[in-house]
Amino acid sequence: MSGTLNQILNGHLSLYGDLPPIPIGAYDSGLNKTQRQFRRANKISLLEHLATEGWDHFRRQESVATGLDRYHPTKLPTINPGVLTSKYLLLVIDGTTHRAQSLAVTGGWEHVVSCSLANMNSLPNLLRDYSAEWISICHASDILANGALHALAGHLQQAKTNTVMTCDDIIVRQLWNDGLGYEHRQYRSSVSAIRLCTRGGIGGLLTLDYSLFKQCSFAPSYTCLEALRLDVLLQITREPIKTTHCHQALVKHQGSKNPSMPEQGWPRERCPFSDKQLDEIDRIKSQHAKQYFGIEGGLKPNPLQAGCHDLSRPTDESSLVSILIPFRDQVELTSTCVKSIQQNAGKSCNYEIILIDNGSADNSTIEWIKKAIKEDNIQCIRLDEEFNYSRLNNRARQLCKGDFLLFLNNDIEFVSESILDVLLDPFAHPKTVAVGSRLNYPDGSIQHQGVVIIPGERRCVLEPGKHLKEQEVIA
Template sequence: MDRLFNVQIARFHLEHRDCYVLQGICEGDEITGKNIFAYMDRERLPVKVTDLSGIEVRKKYLAKGLEIDREYFIWIKLPKEIGSYKKLSVFQKVEEEQKQIYRLPASNLLKQQNEVNFCVDAISESAGGKMSVSGWAASKDPYQIEVQDKKGTRIEAEIKFHQRVDLAGNFPEGHLCSQAGFQLEYQKPASSKVKITVSASGLKSGYTVGSSAAGKAGQPSYFTKGMAYLKRNGLERAIKRTIEKVMRVDLHIEENYGKWRKKHFISREELEEQRRTKFERRPLISIVVPLYKTPIPYLKEFVESIQNQTYENFELCFSDGSGEDSPLTDTLNELQKKDSRIKVIYTKRQMQISENTNCAIQIATGNYIAFADHDDLLAPNALFECVKAVNENPRIDVLYTDEDKITMNGKEYFQPHFKSDFNIDLLCSMNYISHLFVVKKELLKQVGCLRQEFDGAQDYDFILRCVEQAKEICHIPKALYHWRAHKDSTAENPESKLYAFEAGKRAVQAHYDRLGIEAVVTNGEYLGLYKTRFVIPNEKPLISIIIPNKDHSADLDKCVQSILTKSAYPNIEFIIVENNSTEKETFAYYSKLEAEHPCVHVVCWKDVFNYSGINNFGVRHAKGDYLLFLNNDTEIINNGCLEEMLGYCMRPDVGAVGARLYFEDNTIQHAGVIIGFGGIAGHAFIGSMREDNGYFSRIICAADLSAVTAACMMVKRSVFEEAGGFDESLQVAFNDIDFCLKIRALGKLVVYNPYAELYHYESKSRGYEDTPDKVQRFNREANRFLAKWPDILEKGDPYYNVNLSLDKADFSLKV
């Protein structure tokens, strides 16, 4: 984003339909009525500029990956006869020059002027053809909704209206009706297509639900979303977005990685300094490489990258599995003559990958064994960084580095993979470690060499066996390994390598079997990703679901009913912590709920609001060995939600488990917490689309993290007590993150499980941090959190790579 005003939303004033509103942001000069100019054709229009600032604006734009504290509203007074003009143009004055920031044909303005501000967030279809549509409409008066088939015949629909507090920031004129949100259900007609019409105050808008409208997980169709994105952002950005979605490639990272590499590339002076470095420990590193009819130019480039290492105490151990009459023999003999550190073992028969690699291991005499492929490249400081780490911590048994890809001609680097520190649950979801992988020779002897029965995923199986036995595992956050690949192709058809993915699944299953953990491993959302389902014993442990609540009985009912109707888990209790409600309907609802469901217990907290204190109080009334902390404005989506969380939580090494949460519009609200986001901590991938994978599929893979949100968090009761519960000095903010860090300090894992999915209608219950007292409290609690955890804030989150930005939630490169 440049210094120009960036329009996020364009609409009409809720009440005054001769006023057009541009809502947006600007990282440059302050936006005022003096530097914004609006015209209908050449007629200048009156303009007023207002702004909003503070915590809620910051949260909102962090969700979009932007560090923004102020949002502007440009109010434009339109002429009476819009139809007699051709277009609206808006300009910003920058350095004495007027630059256009917005343009809209008058015909579009006329159409919008007669429409309700209306949005469909989600569409789903259940068994039996029952359709559910949710969204919102912004108007100053209550609005009506009508559903018709394509012939115009009215369709009976059940419509529920509810609050949408989250919309308040978009409509500062303050005339938004209280029940802006809606959810409607109707029976899908034979004609399939249905038109939803919203009308209010003489305005009307329509939305057509087609036969394929209910997409994955009940979202509006890709076509509908794509057209909306095109309308908001223009053709160029829409095309880029389409490529990103189809190819699952982040073009922003691709475009910037070349520039990033130039900025961070190790200099010649630094390389010379490394060559002069004298380490106390100078282990011999054996680089083992299986060869199979390798193209000679690639082989020579690989060898050259090894010979250019700034750490020179290595040996390069080749096993040529090409078989009799190998095309590599002459080249290998020549290389050996020129460099005594190159060793080669030949066989007369062709060999598969595991056997071939094991032959190379047999001739290795080093203290550490490094694994590499025959046509890839190592950065010149790769071995130096490994030896440096071993000198700093001699207990290290396993090392791995970050990696990227290099084009076949060796001229361009792309797809950098900046990895997490050791992350066993991410490793069981995919082989994220891959290259460069280095293991101490003693550990290799202990676990054994590569196993032929896992060919295709032999490295995955080997890595899992190594990390199971390693005393210390070191991650070096530098892209020291360059994997040669075609940049513009989708590689080989994945279906052709089904044997490799099947081997990977068996490797993860074997890992659990060795550890005595009852689990079933299946393929994940894409080939190469894996899902673990932990076996829950026949005697199901009691889960105590603790839900704080103040009024908002409709939200609470939706939350409770979603569990009672969707989850089949048999052994639960609800501890609803009543927190100073004032509405009679709330207490009537409590009585009804307890009468109808013996598993529901309402307990009363009579002190001032304190999220930590309320939850600690709830635990004192709970009987379960597992505690599920749940906000009253959540709704579970998948039937196995509780089992998904419980399965991980039952593991002895796990203390807490979090879930994947969505806003009502099916964007990501929570996919884990990263320490350092926004200066303190924030949600990973907030604002991403529900169907997004995230950086190297991190949204859709189970993984260990430093923290998860307590809006939905399961904890072992024993761990809760050992950690001392929630810190009651953190009344509202950071208490869940602080609690997770206390669990981590006990040596327990905090796991993000994307297969437990819920909606989180955030901020409905407590509203926004929009008063001086709330802001002061927030700052006070932020300072306490910073004082309690200075080390992790200084060193960085171990599950988030230092090369990635803390200013955005999408794992972008740090600029």
């Protein structure tokens, strides 16, 4: 298989200039019922289907596969104008005065100011002439919806001070000089400190309390608008603030001129940020994470998703993880589970195993239990009652000595090295309450992608979801 074809199949290169790069496994997983039947009836390969039916339907903006349908062009709305006052200010980055005024007219702003990322020292002086209440920030290359401000103003009518608002947006990816490309609608959510530190993904047209913005400290320069917005928001969210979101796509970002982190991270091969820009984003996130949010151990770059970061918890040899495993017979499953823990738990994390025997009768299981509990960190409690997963774990909880509880089914087999350290890393954030790992089916496809639960945060399970075998994430 040629290198180019391999890159196309893995979603690192686009098959055609106006098709987004998409892993062939993700394309297969997302095909709708009609297209699956068509492919089987005509006995054509996935790549042939993508090159013919998939491409044709995509160009006509017809539904073919979820992995492609999300890239259909989206028309920005036109919002009916209302009566606005001078309390709204538009900040246009890296544009001429003429371009800034043009964007303001399109969006509905009366007042506009422009500033270069290379000379942020001039911004405080530029802002002194305005007494606005709200400021919105965009890039000169952005395309604003007609009357975008009127949509924002409608959401801000009930907003109090100390408020940050985001909106949905559209990322435009131009692949070739002839203009061919594709668009990706971003369904965003309200910003929060932890999501900013780990995922980025600042939604669309950032609008915030003008007084908060003027209190921020700016670096002399930034490599991209995303870095400026990230720095500003991480300063503002040090203290509790109100966040809100407008679920309208009010702006299109030109990915080549104004790279923007999508809601879902992307592989490095398809990341529009330069290494210099990624280094700056990494530096800003790490600085704020350590200094203001009590995240011990800091952040580390996610190896699969460029621009995203993982929490990193410092090693604490005093911590103890109590692992609870309910079972009834099935000695091969349970013994394999325990053995995988012993092999992959990691050397820096202490653990104990609580076996919960729910009425095993097989002699082989009983003999295995007798041998297993000879280990210093393994004990067994027998509960002869009707199976109830929650009740069994609650009863066994009384035996646990650990600082953390790991609830484990006996058909789970650990395959990742130092898995307990990896599971504990998200607890570097002081408000983390629960963590779930990625689960794979025996054939390697994904059963569950994993989750970190923090009070007040959206429960976000990473795409692409069940039964997908590809490691790549569709950006």
